[in-house]
Amino acid sequence: MLTAAMSEPMTDTTPARVVADTDLALARLAAAGDARAFESIYRRHAGRVHGVIVRLVGASGMRAQDLTQEAFVRAWQALPQFRFESAVSTWLHRLAVTTALMELRRRRSGPRFDDEALDDLGMADSAGNGTALGMDLQRAVATLPPRARAVLVLHDVEGWKHEEIAGELGMAVGSSKAQLHRARQLLRQRLGGEA
Numbered sequence: 001m002l003t004a005a006m007s008e009p010m011t012d013t014t015p016a017r018v019v020a021d022t023d024l025a026l027a028r029l030a031a032a033g034d035a036r037a038f039e040s041i042y043r044r045h046a047g048r049v050h051g052v053i054v055r056l057v058g059a060s061g062m063r064a065q066d067l068t069q070e071a072f073v074r075a076w077q078a079l080p081q082f083r084f085e086s087a088v089s090t091w092l093h094r095l096a097v098t099t100a101l102m103e104l105r106r107r108r109s110g111p112r113f114d115d116e117a118l119d120d121l122g123m124a125d126s127a128g129n130g131t132a133l134g135m136d137l138q139r140a141v142a143t144l145p146p147r148a149r150a151v152l153v154l155h156d157v158e159g160w161k162h163e164e165i166a167g168e169l170g171m172a173v174g175s176s177k178a179q180l181h182r183a184r185q186l187l188r189q190r191l192g193g194e195a
Helices: 016-031 035-057 061-081 088-106 115-120 132-142 146-157 162-169 173-190
Strands: none
Touching: 016 035, 016 061, 016 088, 035 061, 035 088, 035 146, 061 088, 088 146, 088 162, 132 146, 132 173, 146 162, 146 173, 162 173
């Protein structure tokens, strides 16, 4: 039977070891077919998965929700093959990134500018309020070309190394570095910091 702590979303004050142990226990139950355990995993990690997808894809609220659901459907399908060699959160994060990158590959045209997507980027000051600079930055990031945005978010927000980005996006390491440089230049221009 699931305890109340196992079904609650994670918080910043939850010790990492407790989170990892609980996630592994839930994943083992879910891999054996326990839908309630998987539902608990979903509740604990949906916010982070959604945030990664929004930042990478720049999708609107409903599209981001659809992609979040798609990532968790993939997780449910792949869970029986999960080898428990990494943290569940790391595995889900990778699935979220893969789902977002697949969406970017499906798109043939440039990014769509959508105010609802900007609200979902999650940039706020320490009091939780959107700042003028944060809103400007959100708009600028949302209008970057898809590959440049993906490299910027993966490198500067998610903390990936260029080798990881290059492997995931199917580009050379030098191209990843060039895309990051391009994204940063475009952001400076759009924020009025460079002509």
